[in-house]
Amino acid sequence: MSVDLNDAHVLITGASRGVGAGLAREFRSKGARVTLVARSAGPLEELAAELGGVAIVADLIDPAGRDGLIARAEEQAGPVDVLVNNAGIDATGGFTDLSADALARLVALNVLTPMELSRQVLPGMVARERGHLLMISSLAGVAVLPGMTAYASSKSALTHFTSGLRAELRGLPVGTTVVEVGLIPTEMRDAVVAYAPTAAAFRRFYRLGVLTDTSLEKVCRASVAAVARGRRHVRYPRRALTFPLLAEAPRRMTELILSGVPPR
Ligand SMILES: NC(=O)c1ccc[n+]([C@@H]2O[C@H](COP(=O)([O-])OP(=O)(O)OC[C@H]3O[C@@H](n4cnc5c(N)ncnc54)[C@H](OP(=O)(O)O)[C@@H]3O)[C@@H](O)[C@H]2O)c1
Numbered sequence: 001m002s003v004d005l006n007d008a009h010v011l012i013t014g015a016s017r018g019v020g021a022g023l024a025r026e027f028r029s030k031g032a033r034v035t036l037v038a039r040s041a042g043p044l045e046e047l048a049a050e051l052g053g054v055a056i057v058a059d060l061i062d063p064a065g066r067d068g069l070i071a072r073a074e075e076q077a078g079p080v081d082v083l084v085n086n087a088g089i090d091a092t093g094g095f096t097d098l099s100a101d102a103l104a105r106l107v108a109l110n111v112l113t114p115m116e117l118s119r120q121v122l123p124g125m126v127a128r129e130r131g132h133l134l135m136i137s138s139l140a141g142v143a144v145l146p147g148m149t150a151y152a153s154s155k156s157a158l159t160h161f162t163s164g165l166r167a168e169l170r171g172l173p174v175g176t177t178v179v180e181v182g183l184i185p186t187e188m189r190d191a192v193v194a195y196a197p198t199a200a201a202f203r204r205f206y207r208l209g210v211l212t213d214t215s216l217e218k219v220c221r222a223s224v225a226a227v228a229r230g231r232r233h234v235r236y237p238r239r240a241l242t243f244p245l246l247a248e249a250p251r252r253m254t255e256l257i258l259s260g261v262p263p264r
């Protein structure tokens with residue numbers, strides 16, 4: 001279902017830079033009011049001031065940062081119409097070189113946080129019969145390269161989680177969009193290709209013409225347009241489309257098989 005973004009309240013996690021900051025600007029340009037969440041108070045408050053929005057400084061890895069976050073945002077700016085689960089970290093490197101703490105932090109931010117914030121926001125959306133979740137997943141959620149095992153697994157979980165939510169929300173006016181994109185030039189991209197085996201794997205994909213970078217502007221424009229039109233997926237680069245389409249096949253088949261079965 002489409003979403004009228006004019007005056008809609010959009011909460012974006014990880015909005016201090018990169019994709020989150022780009023999404024905040026794009027949503028604002030469509031008339032939305034934005035609430036921005038991240039740890040870096042300076043850039044976050046600066047962007048919120050520029051966009052006339054609200055800044056909530058929070059560490060989402062810390063349960064205290066996640067607990068009651070939606071209620072805090074709604075106290076300040078009214079019901080959340082669109083939740084953007086964007087905040088994410090990579091942990092590029094050999095899997096067993098990861099410390100227990102780094103692994104726990106990655107899962108807490110990339111998996112637990114979007115699940116928990118969705119848990120907090122959905123009952124209100126369902127009651128108001130209006131709402132949308134935008135999930136910033138990744139092509140890594142369907143195709144995993146060496147050095148990206150933990151990150152890719154977390155994105156796979158996010159994509160699959162969203163598919164489950166869609167099944168539970170069937171028939172209700174609350175939608176979801178999953179963004180599955182390859183590399184985007186941000187600080188995270190720089191960190192990912194700093195690990196030689198991962199960089200070599202990407203080089204092979206790029207040489208074969210299967211992958212290419214996608215600009216931040218393109219990802220943000222397409223993601224906001226997808227929310228406005230109620231589209232379920234944003235997938236770039238086009239040349240890699242077969243990967244997410246194949247991974248989606250069993251989910252769509254399940255949807256078809258369950259189409260007559262009440263979801264609630
Ligand atoms: N860049 C790519 O190539 C690419 C490709 C596909 C998908 N993605 C996905 O796009 C999303 C954004 O990535 P990006 O490239 O924009 O990364 P980025 O430039 O590193 O930005 C990450 C954002 O997440 C926030 N963040 C990190 N840790 C946090 C925490 N503990 N609590 C709250 N916020 C936190 C950061 O803000 P603070 O540091 O201020 O907290 C920052 O605003 C991620 O989910 C990523 O997986 C990226």
